[in-house]
Amino acid sequence: MNHFDYINGRLHAEGVPLDTIAAQVGTPFYCYSTATLVRHYTVFAEALSKAGLDATICFALKSNPNIAVVRTLAELGAGADVVSEGELRQALAAGVPPSRIVFSGVGKTRRELEFAVAKGIMQINVESEPELEALSDIAAARGVRMPIALRVNPDVDAGTHAKITTGKKENKFGIEWTRAHEVYRKAQSLPGIEVVGIACHIGSQLTDVAPFREAFLRVRDLVAILRADGIDIRRLDLGGGLGVPYENETPPHPDLYAEAIRATLGDLGCRIVLEPGRLLVGNAGIMVSRVVYMKEGATRTFAIVDAAMNDLMRPALYDAHHAILPVVQPDPKAGIIAVDVVGPVCETGDTFARQRPLPPLAEGDLLVFRTAGAYGAAMSSTYNSRPLIPEVLVKGDQFAIVRARPSYEEMLALESLPDWFG
Ligand SMILES: Cc1ncc(COP(=O)(O)O)c(C=O)c1O
Numbered sequence: 372m373n374h375f376d377y378i379n380g381r382l383h384a385e386g387v388p389l390d391t392i393a394a395q396v397g398t399p400f401y402c403y404s405t406a407t408l409v410r411h412y413t414v415f416a417e418a419l420s421k422a423g424l425d426a427t428i429c430f431a432l433k434s435n436p437n438i439a440v441v442r443t444l445a446e447l448g449a450g451a452d453v454v455s456e457g458e459l460r461q462a463l464a465a466g467v468p469p470s471r472i473v474f475s476g477v478g479k480t481r482r483e484l485e486f487a488v489a490k491g492i493m494q495i496n497v498e499s500e501p502e503l504e505a506l507s508d509i510a511a512a513r514g515v516r517m518p519i520a521l522r523v524n525p526d527v528d529a530g531t532h533a534k535i536t537t538g539k540k541e542n543k544f545g546i547e548w549t550r551a552h553e554v555y556r557k558a559q560s561l562p563g564i565e566v567v568g569i570a571c572h573i574g575s576q577l578t579d580v581a582p583f584r585e586a587f588l589r590v591r592d593l594v595a596i597l598r599a600d601g602i603d604i605r606r607l608d609l610g611g612g613l614g615v616p617y618e619n620e621t622p623p624h625p626d627l628y629a630e631a632i633r634a635t636l637g638d639l640g641c642r643i644v645l646e647p648g649r650l651l652v653g654n655a656g657i658m659v660s661r662v663v664y665m666k667e668g669a670t671r672t673f674a675i676v677d678a679a680m681n682d683l684m685r686p687a688l689y690d691a692h693h694a695i696l697p698v699v700q701p702d703p704k705a706g707i708i709a710v711d712v713v714g715p716v717c718e719t720g721d722t723f724a725r726q727r728p729l730p731p732l733a734e735g736d737l738l739v740f741r742t743a744g745a746y747g748a749a750m751s752s753t754y755n756s757r758p759l760i761p762e763v764l765v766k767g768d769q770f771a772i773v774r775a776r777p778s779y780e781e782m783l784a785l786e787s788l789p790d791w792f793g
């Protein structure tokens with residue numbers, strides 16, 4: 372469910388026509404809907420409370436770190452899951468209290484750990500023994516014990532795209548399952564560490580609840596082993612990963628997911644922490660782009676648009692499908708053609724869709740790429756010296772630019788020529 376619909380023949384974000392935004396901010400741009408963000412958060416939170424779970428929802432900023440998006444969720448009670456000092460600063464700037472922030476990631480630097488400890492965040496999810504030792508040194512030097520969970524790798528196949536599966540033993544993430552008990556013992560003995568829980572995240576865009584259940588049962592076994600050894604496990608961070616429909620997928624409803632948590636872990640007396648990203652923001656965002664040229668190739672028709680793989684990387688990186696709609700509602704009598712929708716970047720991979728059935732298009736037409744709120748702007752780059760595109764947040768019939776398009780002067784100002792060029 373989202374709030375991007377045709378009203379009087381023009382696609383709107385809530386109450387605002389997208390061509391009105393395009394006229395003001397220029398194309399391409401990202402556009403997010405407050406109502407969809409609120410709805411997704413509420414459905415997820417209600418599913419957890421209906422299942423009787425005592426849960427903290429820590430929005431995974433990696434999916435969309437825009438501070439207006441994060442603030443919208445924080446006002447509903449969301450905490451944050453961050454993976455870098457930059458994301459931690461974004462979460463704080465958006466008003467997320469440190470007591471609701473978890474810090475994940477395989478390669479947190481000492482500087483990043485220092486910063487997180489100094490801010491007094493809720494928990495650090497430690498992913499290796501060297502990180503555990505570094506963190507203990509840092510916290511002990513400040514005279515504190517940092518609350519931690521060890522991220523364990525349960526060796527479960529999430530059944531998702533190979534590039535976004537994280538919980539198999541060959542993946543770089545987490546502490547190897549069979550070593551977990553030993554590393555927990557070590558953590559218990561370190562002066563700067565307070566063990567509070569277990570963390571686990573098996574992958575992203577899961578469309579079946581079975582792999583989650585399998586991982587949660589493994590976590591359950593580990594809780595029993597650790598508690599029998601006197602290690603006080605009181606929080607379970609189950610990561611994110613619940614998928615959204617891009618094309619024909621039918622991911623489980625949050626109710627089913629919450630029920631799987633209740634059935635496997637609900638009786639352990641643990642606080643549950645969740646790190647959803649895509650589920651909250653995926654369908655709350657679109658990218659709007661304009662057709663620059665229509666081009667007839669030898670075998671295909673190309674719609675060359677002003678957005679490119681650097682703006683929305685998912686199709687190039689994962690062959691991901693994003694639905695494409697014209698902003699002006701097509702006349703059904705106009706028929707359908709097969710089009711390759713491509714960007715201007717000098718790579719064949721800069722293709723958003725191949726042979727996509729679309730109504731006849733013309734230069735200047737506005738197109739919307741749906742389900743672009745997660746891992747869209749977040750993964751964009753300036754490849755081909757293209758400035759990052761602006762982001763707009765809509766609320767009812769108002770909209771605001773929540774990330775401006777940098778000027779070429781601002782981009783150039785970051786670079787300099789060494790003196791030796793004279
Ligand atoms: C540790 C961790 N938590 C949370 C997430 C968010 O995942 P998703 O956007 O699939 O909910 C990810 C990304 O896969 C992750 O690696």
Ligand SMILES: N[C@@H](CCCC[NH3+])C(=O)O
Pocket residue numbers: 433535575576685745746750
């Ligand atoms: N970037 C991926 C998701 C990765 C999840 C991060 N752990 C995507 O766009 O689908």
